[in-house]
Amino acid sequence: MADVDRLFDEFAAAYVRGDQPDLVAFVRRAGEDGDELARLIDVFLRVAPTPEPREDDVAVMHARLQGEPGLLALRRRRARRVDEVVADLAERLEVDDVPRLKRYYQRLEGGVLDPRPVDERVWDALRELFATNVRAIIRPLTTPSGDSAMAYYRRGGEPTPELALPSAAPRTELHERLVLSSDTGPPERDELDRLFLGDD
Amino acid sequence: MTDDDARDAHLLETGRFDRLLAKYHLVILARCIKGTRITDDGQDVAQDVEFRLFREFQAGKRYPGIPFRVIVHQVVKWTIQDHFQGRPTDVPLPEGWEAGGGEFADQAVDRIWIGELVDQLPEVEREACTLVYLQGVSPEQAAALLGTTRNNIDQRLFHARKRLREMINGDG
Numbered sequence: 001m002a003d004v005d006r007l008f009d010e011f012a013a014a015y016v017r018g019d020q021p022d023l024v025a026f027v028r029r030a031g032e033d034g035d036e037l038a039r040l041i042d043v044f045l046r047v048a049p050t051p052e053p054r055e056d057d058v059a060v061m062h063a064r065l066q067g068e069p070g071l072l073a074l075r076r077r078r079a080r081r082v083d084e085v086v087a088d089l090a091e092r093l094e095v096d097d098v099p100r101l102k103r104y105y106q107r108l109e110g111g112v113l114d115p116r117p118v119d120e121r122v123w124d125a126l127r128e129l130f131a132t133n134v135r136a137i138i139r140p141l142t143t144p145s146g147d148s149a150m151a152y153y154r155r156g157g158e159p160t161p162e163l164a165l166p167s168a169a170p171r172t173e174l175h176e177r178l179v180l181s182s183d184t185g186p187p188e189r190d191e192l193d194r195l196f197l198g199d200d
Numbered sequence: 201m202t203d204d205d206a207r208d209a210h211l212l213e214t215g216r217f218d219r220l221l222a223k224y225h226l227v228i229l230a231r232c233i234k235g236t237r238i239t240d241d242g243q244d245v246a247q248d249v250e251f252r253l254f255r256e257f258q259a260g261k262r263y264p265g266i267p268f269r270v271i272v273h274q275v276v277k278w279t280i281q282d283h284f285q286g287r288p289t290d291v292p293l294p295e296g297w298e299a300g301g302g303e304f305a306d307q308a309v310d311r312i313w314i315g316e317l318v319d320q321l322p323e324v325e326r327e328a329c330t331l332v333y334l335q336g337v338s339p340e341q342a343a344a345l346l347g348t349t350r351n352n353i354d355q356r357l358f359h360a361r362k363r364l365r366e367m368i369n370g371d372g
Contacts, residue, residue: 005361012333015226023229027239035237040365042234045227047318048334049204050269053222061225062218065254139247 004033008040015044018051022136060137070137071109074130082106085129092125095192104196111139117198201267208268217257221250224272231273235280248289249279256293317367325360328353 007026014021023041030037053061056074063073075085086102095101107113108122115138126134189197201209211220221228228249233242253275263271275293282289318326327346331337332353337345339353346353 005358008361009357013338016333016335020226023226023233024239024243027233034239035234036365038230038234038237040361042230043364044333045230050223050227053219053225057222057225058219061222061250065218065221065251139243 004030004037004040007037008044011037011041012044012048015048015051018054020054020057020133020136022133025135056132064139069109069111070139071111071134074132074134074137075109078130082109088129089122089125092128093121093195095195097192100192104192108138108196113196117196117200119195119198122195205267205269212257212262212268215258217254220268221253224269225250227269228272228276231276232280235276236283241283245276245279245283245289248283249276252279252289252293255290261293261295317364320367321360321363325356325363328356329360332357 007030011021011023011026026041027034027038056077059073059077060070064070075082082102082105086098086105089095089105090098090101093101104113108115108118115135118135123135189199208220208223211217225246229242229246232246232249233239236242236245249272253272278293279289281287282291318329321329324346328342331342331345332339339357340350343350343353
């Protein structure tokens, strides 16, 4: 239970500072005590004053409500081209195969790569690059049936080629590329694959 | 209505749904994770809640006189029920809502209940809790304000959390 106390304090301190702490990461860090931590945090959030959101968070929410990936919106807000981000990421992760890294990054940015197995080093690099907690804003795109890419991944399948933006949002060239390039990775994984797909 | 409720109402009337939902994102996510008891499902349900609120309010749905924070909790509750009963979560929200009773009263009771729990803490623990958790004062600043040490504040918070957890679990 000591870990739950420590994690709760850490979460509460970040929240009252006006940060958007990564709730999912906190609950996962609590392991078997995740339920207990979630319950404490829920009670806390019902009584603590709700801070005004940061402009980054508003921009990410705006994008998501329009059916656009949050990380894409954040990158545009930072006025960074994808090649710049990938070059920076390659340097931080010491990756030589930049074209393949770019494909992984674009899938992650587009919400069509399951974020759960992505290595901590990638999240750390992205946090430094964007000066915010990127993991907390990654969400899957939704399918026409209302299912999410994340739900599809949880069923153990490959992302459906029907992955589509909500009808209100135009299908972009980026989206087409992301869907077409989605796969579960090569049969034998090298270090770069493991950074984004995990060890399985 | 509090000042915060009035600010929310203004955002709602001016169509700033992105700002409003960004503000309540963590509240919604925490409720959904607690309600589903599964982190992944909680994330999916939270997304459903946000889209549902966005669609409905953009289309003009309003619940006059009810603070947005209360509506959020009610829509989370409806959406979790739909989720567990296998019903679609993209159906329109009910038109009417009995603001003087029912779930609205439950929310008010919740807030009173939580306030009462905090009030039941011994004074030294209540002071520390209020300063650090509710007013955002750092433990170091709380120590200075209360004329004690950082270690003592940590101890007070530790005992307060333990007591609150027992009270919450006891009331089930």
